[in-house]
Structures are given as C-alpha cells and as structure tokens.
Amino acid sequence: MKFATKAVHAGVHPDPATGAIMTPIYQTSTYVQESPGKHKGYEYSRTLNPTRAALQESLAAIENGRFGLCFASGLAATDVVLKLLKSGDEVIASNDLYGGTYRIFTGVYEKYGIKFHFVPMDTPDRVEAMINERTRLIWLESPTNPLLHVIDIKKIMEVAKAKNILTAVDNTFATPYLQNPLDMGADIVVHSVTKYLGGHSDTVMGALVTNNEKLAEQLAYFQNSCGAVPGPQDCFLVLRGIKTLPLRMAQHCKNAKVVAEYLNQHPKIGRVYWPGLKEHPNHEIAKQQMRDFGGMVSFTLKDDCVEAAIEVLERLKLFALAESLGGVESLCGHPASMTHASIPKEEREKTGLKDSLIRLSVGIEDQEDLIADLAQALD
Structure with a gap:
C-alpha cells in the first residue's frame, strides 16, 4: 500500500455499532466487563482506548513499523525510551538537538546516574569513537533542530548494530512522508506528533514506533505504568x-524551497540552513535518504547581530512569532531564547547555534505572500 493510501486508511475501520467512517471519540474512562477479567480488549483508558488504538495502528503503518505507541507529548515519549536504561548506562546523542531533549537528558536523567555524550554525527567515525562497554543507546535527529544537519542514518545504525546498541531516531522534522528510519535499521522512531503529524497546531502529543515485539512490550508497560497517555479527543484530531499529511508535506517542501532560495540570494543574509541547498553539508546524504528536503529553514543575518535578528522576528507578520512548528501556518522563532534556551550558551555555540539564528517553519500559504513578508521584514 502506498503512503498516501496508508495515511487515509491505516488504523481506521468503520465503527461496528453505526458504520461511521471516522473512528469515534471514545470519551470514556472505563469499560463494562462480562465477568472479572473478561472483556473485549479494553478495561481502562489509561491502558488502551479505541480511538488511541486506531491512531497507534495508523502511526505504525505510515512508519513501516509493527507497533505504535502514543503519549501525552513528545517529551513523554522520550521519557519512556530513557526508562529502558539504568544507572551506569551511557548515551551518545547528536550535539545539535531539540532543547527539550537536552533538558530531559541532563536535567532529569543525569542525576539517576546515566551519562550523556553530545557529539557531531556528520560521520559515523565520530560516533564509533565514543562507544564503550557502557554505551546502551544512540539518539539522533535528522534533520536536526535547529541547524538542519543531515545525519547518515543507515551508517550510524550499522555502527550501532555491530555493537548491539539500541538506537532511537527523532523523525519529527522529516516525518514518515520524507523518510523512514526503521527501514534504515533504527530500533525506535520518535515523533513529536504535535508538529507535522497533527499539522494544525491544535494538539500536543508524542509517539514511538518500533518493529521489535519485545521492545514494544517494554515500552507499552511503561506507557501503562507511568500513564502519560493522550486523551481520545487529541487522538481523533x-x-x-x-x-492530509502527504498533501501538506508536499506543499511545505515546495514553499520551503522557494523561501530558502530567496534567502540564499538576499544581500542581508549570512547563511541559510536547508538540506535542499547544494552547498548544505551532507546534501548528498539528504538526497539519498529523504524523498524531499522538508519545510524547516534556518538562517542568520550577514552582520550576525542579535538585536537585528530580533527586529526581523518582530516585523514578520505572516510568519507568526511562536514556539513549535509543523502547522499549516508559517511560524518564526528565535531558538537561543525560545526552543533551545535550556541549552547553555557555551554548548549552543559549540554546535554553531548562534544567538542571531532565526528558525522558520514554512507553512502552506501562497509562496508570493511568504516572500513578501520576508522582504518587508528584512528591508
């Protein structure tokens, strides 16, 4: 089954009671049992809810996985992956990553005796050099947030498999429309469903997808035991x-290409980060492992002035200044003070994340209107 067909049909079955074509919102906390322990697969909605079950099946299908699990947020999903570890274990993570991920790694799990190494993953050799007998997990994003570095997922997975190390790939920026890390050897795919999968800035959710049955059982145990699950209304949304993910992502990518090329030739722009540009590091890897280059674009001004960057952000109109990304509307943000403020300045600068960096989530509006908005903000 092709992707667009799976996006419409996977996990969705006519309601057995009414024949409704859309999965109903099962707004219930509990279910009547015929006798103690004898039920129809549902006993309590923290454990499982029919609306959530449909979504989990859909997510697994579009990621070419067998098992999908939904959580109350992307960080709740991340938290469950880390619960697979124990004190003394070590994690190798990409050094350019979402600030909330960095925060939960260092601010929460380090105190439980788990050690994190943040390294550039532009080549597999850098990762392999950090592996020791205590390494239990390799965590990466590709493209990364916010510098849009592209990591050769398949090669990193090969390094991990040779050492029997668990791998998790945050696929939020690319979405399963653009790439499928499980097909490249990843053990777990992580999503902030809040972003492109939801697509309309109206829900907060996270997800994990895997092909490993034993691993799925462990993750589901934590999902139920710790209880950070989404409600049925959010699952329905x-x-x-x-x-509409395929339609939206196609337009996000088209618009981002126009925006990136416009910024790349603008006299006031210093550097543009978008994997589709030929001069982008690992552009060739992006061409191999992605079907298109995504809807995220980051850039700096030529004078590298923080105040000037903030002025541009304040002058933008169609690009709304807001946290998050991946909605149908265009957003702009200042990672240093917003999404990545939890990462210390010296650590941000090591990765190249300057305080003047502007991140755009390019929406599905008319391209001419987006360019006009950027033009007036930059003039």
Missing part, C-alpha cells in the same frame, strides 16, 4: 491530521 491527529487521525484526521494524518489523512
């Missing part, structure tokens, strides 16, 4: 959002 994401099920609806996934149906």
Whole structure:
C-alpha cells in the first residue's frame, strides 16, 4: 500500500455499532466487563482506548513499523525510551538537538546516574569513537533542530548494530512522508506528533514506533505504568491530521524551497540552513535518504547581530512569532531564547547555534505572500 493510501486508511475501520467512517471519540474512562477479567480488549483508558488504538495502528503503518505507541507529548515519549536504561548506562546523542531533549537528558536523567555524550554525527567515525562497554543507546535527529544537519542514518545504525546498541531516531522534522528510519535499521522512531503529524497546531502529543515485539512490550508497560497517555479527543484530531499529511508535506517542501532560495540570494543574509541547498553539508546524504528536503529553514543575518535578528522576528507578520512548528501556518522563532534556551550558551555555540539564528517553519500559504513578508521584514 502506498503512503498516501496508508495515511487515509491505516488504523481506521468503520465503527461496528453505526458504520461511521471516522473512528469515534471514545470519551470514556472505563469499560463494562462480562465477568472479572473478561472483556473485549479494553478495561481502562489509561491502558488502551479505541480511538488511541486506531491512531497507534495508523502511526505504525505510515512508519513501516509493527507497533505504535502514543503519549501525552513528545517529551513523554522520550521519557519512556530513557526508562529502558539504568544507572551506569551511557548515551551518545547528536550535539545539535531539540532543547527539550537536552533538558530531559541532563536535567532529569543525569542525576539517576546515566551519562550523556553530545557529539557531531556528520560521520559515523565520530560516533564509533565514543562507544564503550557502557554505551546502551544512540539518539539522533535528522534533520536536526535547529541547524538542519543531515545525519547518515543507515551508517550510524550499522555502527550501532555491530555493537548491539539500541538506537532511537527523532523523525519529527522529516516525518514518515520524507523518510523512514526503521527501514534504515533504527530500533525506535520518535515523533513529536504535535508538529507535522497533527499539522494544525491544535494538539500536543508524542509517539514511538518500533518493529521489535519485545521492545514494544517494554515500552507499552511503561506507557501503562507511568500513564502519560493522550486523551481520545487529541487522538481523533491527529487521525484526521494524518489523512492530509502527504498533501501538506508536499506543499511545505515546495514553499520551503522557494523561501530558502530567496534567502540564499538576499544581500542581508549570512547563511541559510536547508538540506535542499547544494552547498548544505551532507546534501548528498539528504538526497539519498529523504524523498524531499522538508519545510524547516534556518538562517542568520550577514552582520550576525542579535538585536537585528530580533527586529526581523518582530516585523514578520505572516510568519507568526511562536514556539513549535509543523502547522499549516508559517511560524518564526528565535531558538537561543525560545526552543533551545535550556541549552547553555557555551554548548549552543559549540554546535554553531548562534544567538542571531532565526528558525522558520514554512507553512502552506501562497509562496508570493511568504516572500513578501520576508522582504518587508528584512528591508
């Protein structure tokens, strides 16, 4: 089954009671049992809810996985992956990553005796050099947030498999429309469903997808035991959002290409970060492992002035200044003070994340209007 067909149909079955074509919102906390322990697969909605079950099946299908699990947020999903570890274990993570991920790694799990190494993953050799007998997990994003570095997922997975190390790939920026890390050897795919999968800036959710049955059982145990699950209304909204994911992502990518090329030739712009540009590091890897280059674009001004960058952000109109990304509307942000403020300045600068960096989530509006908005903000 092709992707667009899966996006519309996977996990969605006519309601057995009414024949409703859309999965109903099962707004219930509990389910009547015929006798103690004898039920129809549902006993309590923290454990499982029919609306969530449909979404989990849909997410697994579009990621070419067998098992999908939904959580109350992307960080709740991340938290469950880390619960697979124990004191003394070590994690190798890409050094350019979402600030919330860095925060939960260092601010929460380090105190439980788990050690994190943040390294550039532009080549597999850098990762392999950090592996020791205590390494239990390799965590990466590709493209990364916010510098849009592209990591050769397949080669990193090969390094991990040779050492029997668990791998998790945050696929939020690319979405399963553009790449499928499980097909490249990843053990777990992580999503902030809040972003492109939901697509309409109206819900907060996270997800994990895997092909490993034993691993899925462990993750599901933590999902139920720790209880950070989404409600049925949010699951319904994401099920609806996934149906248009192929259409939306195609337009996000088209618009981002126009925006990136416009910025790349603008006299006031210093550097543009977008994997589709030929001069982008690992552009060739992006061409191999992605079907298009995504809707995220970051850039700096030529004078590298923080105050000037903030002025541009304040002058933008169609690009709304807000946290998050991946909605149908265009957003702009200042990672140093917003999404990545939890990362110390010296650590941000090591990765090249300057305080003057501007991140754009390019929406699906008319391209001419987006360019006009950027033009007036930059003049």
